[in-house]
Amino acid sequence: MNLKHSKQRDSIKEFLATRKDHPTADVVYMNVRQSFPNISLGTVYRNLTLLADIGEIARLRVGDGVDHFDYDTNPHYHFVCSECGDVTDLNTPVTNQIIKDVQETFEGEIKGQVTYFYGRCSNCIPKN
Amino acid sequence: MNLKHSKQRDSIKEFLATRKDHPTADVVYMNVRQSFPNISLGTVYRNLTLLADIGEIARLRVGDGVDHFDYDTNPHYHFVCSECGDVTDLNTPVTNQIIKDVQETFEGEIKGQVTYFYGRCSNCIPKN
DNA sequence: GTTATAATAGTAACGATTACTGTTTTTAAT
């Protein structure tokens, strides 16, 4: 892979680095446009895909029909609020034991696992 | 919810019941058309969504951009082959311990968990 | 500076899904 430097890509990475939530391509687009008013949505998608492919960011598919992107590539669990849609990090350590368990009775080759949790986030639980 | 009976819906359920793989709406459409040549794709989608909402079938989102549907609503893990895209059942029992662990340090209310595994299925591993 | 090619902006196309609309089925009450 023969990468060339690009200010737009830098800007996308920089933006992602500032966010602890997990923005969608569209949110990235909206924000990066403040520094690059002419950046195209296609450029955002292409670079997010590229960065995810080379492992510099992570692409999250949490079942809401939209891809989310995470600057933090260390394995960690995510929580998706069924009401507000927010995607947040969980700090429970990730275990790989389950992969070993599954592999025992599975003929193919397991390379990884995706797990996310859903429910109501603290903001969406009615106070009293 | 005030359901009325429909032959089309029956047929969709019947078809799903015969399949151990996890067909997409389009596959359901193709097959149910053999008994109902005029059935519309919208009807298939509407009924799959309805059946999933009332818990008679399960909707699987395994990150391939297409929804899969499962007649078996008992909790079980799925494996997604990264090469051929097949979605298959795993027989490792599902544990809820992880939910309890996560709940300990999480302020919101966790209602469930989605886990799937990916890798190469036995068909896609080169034989020698 | 030249040159090769990666990256871009802008736009068109795509595929999965949902929404709309007028018609047909189902169901329950008469």
Next chain:
DNA sequence: ATTAAAAACAGTAATCGTTACTATTATAAC
């Protein structure tokens, strides 16, 4: 059996996230 209310339908249009295309611009090695 007839009727009436509502659910479901077929057919089609629209939506939405994403990818593909194309002509132009930026990058980087020589």
